[in-house]
Amino acid sequence: MATQLDTEAQSSTNDRAIELYRLMSKVHHADARVRKGLSSGEIAMSYWPVTGQEAMSAGAALALSDTDQLVSTYRGLGDVIAKGIDLAGYFGEILGRRTGLSRGKAGAMGISDPDHGIAWTTGIVGAGPLFANGIALAASIRDTQQVVLVSFGDGATSIGYVHEAMNMAALWNLPVVFFCQNNAWAECTAMSRYTRTERLSDRAAGYAMPGVTVDGTDPHAVHDAVAEAVARARSGGGPTFVEAVAYRLQGHYFGDTMAYADPDELAAKRADPPFDRYRRRLLDEGIATAEALDRIDAELAEEIEAAFVAARDAEPLGAEELTRDVFAGNGTELSDGAVPRASLPDGETEELGLVQAIHRTLDRAMAADDSIILLGEDIGDRSGGGMFKITAGLSAKYGERRVRDTPIAESSIIGAALGASLAGLRPVAELMFMDFLGVAMDQIANHVAKVRYMSGGRRGAPLVIRSMVGTAAGPQHSQAVEAWAMHTPGLKVVWPSTAADAAGLLNACLREDDPCLFIESMKLYYGGGKGPVPVADYVIPLGQADVKRTGSDVTICTYGVMVHAALEAANALKAEGISVEVVDLRTLVPLDLQTVLDSVRKTKRLIVAHESVGFCGPGAEIAAAVGVELFGELAAPIQRVAGTYTPVPRAATLEAACRPDAAKLSDAVRRIM
Amino acid sequence: MTEVRIPKPGDAITEAELTAIHVPDGGTVTEGDPLYAIATDKVEMDIEAPASGVVSWKVEVGGTYSVGELVAVIA
Numbered sequence: 001m002a003t004q005l006d007t008e009a010q011s012s013t014n015d016r017a018i019e020l021y022r023l024m025s026k027v028h029h030a031d032a033r034v035r036k037g038l039s040s041g042e043i044a045m046s047y048w049p050v051t052g053q054e055a056m057s058a059g060a061a062l063a064l065s066d067t068d069q070l071v072s073t074y075r076g077l078g079d080v081i082a083k084g085i086d087l088a089g090y091f092g093e094i095l096g097r098r099t100g101l102s103r104g105k106a107g108a109m110g111i112s113d114p115d116h117g118i119a120w121t122t123g124i125v126g127a128g129p130l131f132a133n134g135i136a137l138a139a140s141i142r143d144t145q146q147v148v149l150v151s152f153g154d155g156a157t158s159i160g161y162v163h164e165a166m167n168m169a170a171l172w173n174l175p176v177v178f179f180c181q182n183n184a185w186a187e188c189t190a191m192s193r194y195t196r197t198e199r200l201s202d203r204a205a206g207y208a209m210p211g212v213t214v215d216g217t218d219p220h221a222v223h224d225a226v227a228e229a230v231a232r233a234r235s236g237g238g239p240t241f242v243e244a245v246a247y248r249l250q251g252h253y254f255g256d257t258m259a260y261a262d263p264d265e266l267a268a269k270r271a272d273p274p275f276d277r278y279r280r281r282l283l284d285e286g287i288a289t290a291e292a293l294d295r296i297d298a299e300l301a302e303e304i305e306a307a308f309v310a311a312r313d314a315e316p317l318g319a320e321e322l323t324r325d326v327f328a329g330n331g332t333e334l335s336d337g338a339v340p341r342a343s344l345p346d347g348e349t350e351e352l353g354l355v356q357a358i359h360r361t362l363d364r365a366m367a368a369d370d371s372i373i374l375l376g377e378d379i380g381d382r383s384g385g386g387m388f389k390i391t392a393g394l395s396a397k398y399g400e401r402r403v404r405d406t407p408i409a410e411s412s413i414i415g416a417a418l419g420a421s422l423a424g425l426r427p428v429a430e431l432m433f434m435d436f437l438g439v440a441m442d443q444i445a446n447h448v449a450k451v452r453y454m455s456g457g458r459r460g461a462p463l464v465i466r467s468m469v470g471t472a473a474g475p476q477h478s479q480a481v482e483a484w485a486m487h488t489p490g491l492k493v494v495w496p497s498t499a500a501d502a503a504g505l506l507n508a509c510l511r512e513d514d515p516c517l518f519i520e521s522m523k524l525y526y527g528g529g530k531g532p533v534p535v536a537d538y539v540i541p542l543g544q545a546d547v548k549r550t551g552s553d554v555t556i557c558t559y560g561v562m563v564h565a566a567l568e569a570a571n572a573l574k575a576e577g578i579s580v581e582v583v584d585l586r587t588l589v590p591l592d593l594q595t596v597l598d599s600v601r602k603t604k605r606l607i608v609a610h611e612s613v614g615f616c617g618p619g620a621e622i623a624a625a626v627g628v629e630l631f632g633e634l635a636a637p638i639q640r641v642a643g644t645y646t647p648v649p650r651a652a653t654l655e656a657a658c659r660p661d662a663a664k665l666s667d668a669v670r671r672i673m
Numbered sequence: 674m675t676e677v678r679i680p681k682p683g684d685a686i687t688e689a690e691l692t693a694i695h696v697p698d699g700g701t702v703t704e705g706d707p708l709y710a711i712a713t714d715k716v717e718m719d720i721e722a723p724a725s726g727v728v729s730w731k732v733e734v735g736g737t738y739s740v741g742e743l744v745a746v747i748a
Contacts, residue, residue: 355714388685389715472684522685526714 016062017287020219021278022296023058027078028275029301030087033308034077034094038254043312045095047108050078052217052249055274056181057082057151059222059244063230064149069119069139069423071132071150074109075181076121079151084116087304091311099314102456103321110454119148119422124446126156129165129178130411131447134419134427136174136233141373141401141425147233148419149177149226154243155186157200161442163207164409166241168416170207171407175233177226178204178241182216183248188260204241216244217274249273325457326489327590328513333489335543335590342540344500349532354524357499357533358466359390361506362428364537366398372510373402373420375413376430376466380405387432388468388525410440414465418448421463426510431467434519435479448515449490460513464506468520469560469611472655475647480560480612485517486589486621492542493588495519497563500533501586504540511539521561528564545592547599551581554605554669557596557622559585562609568662573669580669588618596622597629604635607668609660614642636672641665675724677708677745679738682716689713690737691744696722698730702747709744722747 031050037043050057057078064070064083072079080090086101093100094108101113109123119135122128132150139146156162157180169176180201186194197203204211210232214221222244229240247269251258258266282288324330352360366372374391378384383405385392395403406413410431417427431437437444444465451461470477485493492514496502502520509516521529548563549570556566563584570580583599585592600606606626608619619640627638641660649655679689689711696702696709708722722728726747732738 353714388683470684525685527687528685 014287016223017220017282018296020058020062020223021282021288021293022300023061023082024054024219024275024278025297026300026304027054027057027081029297030081030304031077033304035250035254037308037312043095045107047094047254048075048252049248049250049254050075052247052269052273053078053181053183055219055278056216056222056244056246059219060149060151060179060226063223063226064117064147066117067144068146068230069117069135069148071119071128071135071148072111072121073125073128073152073156074121074123075153076108076111076151080111080113080118080121083118085111085113085118086116087307088310089113091308092314095311095314096317097311097314098317099311100456102454102458104317105321105325105456106454110450112455112459114459122447124442126152126159126161127415127442127447128152129162129169129176130415130443131419131422132176133165133169133172133174133412134416134421135423136169136176136419137172137416138420138423138425139175140172145234147175147177147230149179149230151179151181153186154180154182154184154191154200155189155194156180157203158186158194161411161415163203164407164412165415166204166207166209166239168407168409168412169239170209173236173238176239177229177233178239179226180241180243182243182245184246185248185252187252188256190260199243201241201243209239209241211241211243213243213245216246217277219278246274325453327452327492328460331590333589333591335587335592335594337592337594339541339543341544342504342538344504345534345536345538348535350535351530352499352533353526354496354499354502354520354529355388355390355526357503358506358520359392360533361503362391363394363397365507365510366394366402369426369510370402371424371426372428373404373425374428374430375404375406375417377406377408377413377432379403379430386430391430410436411443414440414443414448417463417465418443418451418461421461421515422451422459426462428464428466428510431465433473433477434467434469434481435476437467437481437484441484444485444491445488449488451490452514453490461515462513464509464516464518466518466520468522470522472652474650478648478655480519480610480643482517482519482588482612483617486618490514491589492516493519494542494586495560495588496586497524497529497548497560497584499524499529499531501540501546501584502529503533504538505542505586507537507539508542512542516542519560523561528561540586542587543590543592544586545595546584546586547581547595548584549580549582551579551603553579553603553673554607555581555583555596555599555603556607556609556665556669557583557585557599558609559588560611562611562660565660565662565665566609569665569669572662572666578669578673591622593622593625596626600626600630601633604633605672606634607639607641607665609641609665610643611659612643613645614640615645617642639668639672641668675726675747676743677720677723677747679711679740679742679744680720681740682713682718686713686715686740688737688739691732691734692717694730694734695719696728698728700728702726702728
């Protein structure tokens with residue numbers, strides 16, 4: 001005879017079974033509605049079906065609390081619907097409508113609904129775990145008790161990002177569930193054709209993390225495995241890898257007929273879809289009646305239909321939306337000159353190189369704002385305090401929770417910074433040499449830079465990436481690639497030439513609502529950049545160039561270490577009776593074109609100079625812009641003095657030939673005087 | 674005779690302060706033993722004698738010297 005407790009337990013089990021059915025039904029009907037719209041020609045868009053994966057999304061979502069965070073992928077309809085996304089906003093977004101969550105700017109590859117715990121979605125296979133770590137890091141630092149579930153396909157386990165993310169999550173004991181939805185296909189390639197691993201959860205052991213494989217067609221099996229992982233994460237036990245195995249019953253995308261699949265196998269799988277099987281199970285076990293389940297289906301189908309139709313019929317976007325939401329305040333690549341020009345504070349100064357000026361700025365900022373955290377290789381005191389000692393002493397002062405030595409894994413560093421910024425922290429990530437930007441470029445260019453646009457202006461990624469241009473270190477440790485960043489809408493790019501500017505500009509970056517790339521020159525770290533820095537704190541707003549020397553005959557427009565070469569050239573040319581004005585851009589994005597134009601309108605001659613490769617370099621943009629504005633006023637053709645179209649060679653003689661310098665600047669000036 | 678010049682302990686380093694000598698002028702040193710100490714913005718380090726012999730100093734303790742500058746000869 002059943003006791004009352006047994007009855008209650010049974011009732012709770014039944015409630016869970018019905019709730020799992022409700023979530024599976026919602027995913028099933030939403031997926032079916034979208035596919036119906038596509039096949040009937042009612043709508044047209046890229047769509048990645050989730051048919052056959054309903055139990056995975058439902059089981060995982062039910063194991064999460066409302067405040068837990070989900071990171072998903074472009075094949076994320078099931079995940080986000082099970083997590084409770086706003087349906088009308090979701091359909092509007094994937095259809096590219098004004099009513100979309102991000103006003104249609106992101107589509108299915110960029111879904112986020114923070115109010116319902118949907119943190120971010122990526123269209124880049126395997127990229128999610130990197131920033132999921134950051135969201136979990138913020139939860140851990142702030143002790144919010146949140147868990148982050150990052151969902152990805154089996155195909156994603158082939159890419160390095162997932163592996164470095166698993167290593168970092170395990171190392172830092174982060175509250176993450178790595179939820180691998182193994183649907184048997186990496187796009188169109190069968191699992192046996194891309195890996196020799198039979199159980200993908202075996203990968204977890206390599207990172208000292210528990211790993212489990214469950215039947216992804218059984219929502220209870222998925223739920224139980226994820227619930228155990230969530231409990232472990234929430235209690236401080238760190239991450240878990242949960243692999244759920246099922247079979248994708250539709251193509252990689254709508255229109256893919258799965259001609260690559262074995263027809264008999266596919267037919268057998270389609271004849272027994274997980275949703276139908278689960279429905280039969282509930283009926284067979286007497287947990288629900290057919291009428292009750294039909295009622296659930298009908299209610300959900302009605303809700304989905306209303307949301308879908310509203311989205312379908314919503315207004316398309318007007319072209320005025322195009323350039324909104326690249327930066328906060330609808331800022332553009334050019335500075336608008338609205339912020340009053342900054343000048344350095346009067347009073348006491350101290351002689352600092354860039355290293356000390358940046359150290360001092362970070363130290364003061366961390367003392368004032370506990371949302372600032374530092375991430376990077378070797379930056380903690382137990383790892384030497386930084387390759388160039390910029391962060392020396394900071395981990396001792398602010399603790400290793402805020403000053404974090406990372407594995408040598410640049411994508412993980414930027415991903416952790418991105419996630420932490422999405423969760424409300426203000427991370428400063430160090431990429432030791434600028435050459436390593438390429439290692440982390442997907443996180444930087446496809447994720448960090450696009451958060452504001454892909455959220456329709458709802459969110460930004462206020463983080464700072466500090467990186468350094470080396471010297472005398474050969475082709476892979478001496479490059480300046482600021483043009484990559486300038487060519488990526490959504491990134492602000494800053495390159496100080498003096499210690500005083502470095503302090504003020506870094507302070508500005510730490511107050512920005514958008515991501516900033518802060519570029520440092522190794523040549524200016526110690527003696528080269530040493531100069532007076534006001535002891536008082538100050539901010540130099542981004543987008544304000546600085547005339548470092550006034551002159552009347554020719555303008556040299558440059559930035560970073562080349563400012564010093566320009567000043568040297570100006571001194572040399574003075575003896576020849578040539579008066580040179582030196583404009584230090586300081587910020588490359590947003591660009592203070594107005595100050596350059598004002599200078600050239602006066603001098604009628606312009607030299608643009610930078611260390612980086614001249615061909616297609618920033619100088620080309622500036623020369624073109626000035627040419628357009630001042631075509632009739634220029635007394636001579638604009639000259640560019642920049643790096644040669646070569647890697648930066650190790651041999652000192654060749655590096656000297658590759659880099660522009662004062663002599664080359666003087667030659668260029670003489671050519672046009 | 675072996676020349677001893679200021680080393681470059683880091684790509685950004687252009688000069689170093691000579692903070693101590695471990696062998697007096699006219700003293701004898703054995704190759705591999707500490708000869709003198711430098712400090713830069715990045716590091717403080719002892720420099721080993723590159724050869725054995727009698728040391729003749731060319732610079733002063735406490736001075737700052739460019740990378741490559743001759744500080745001593747060992748004969």
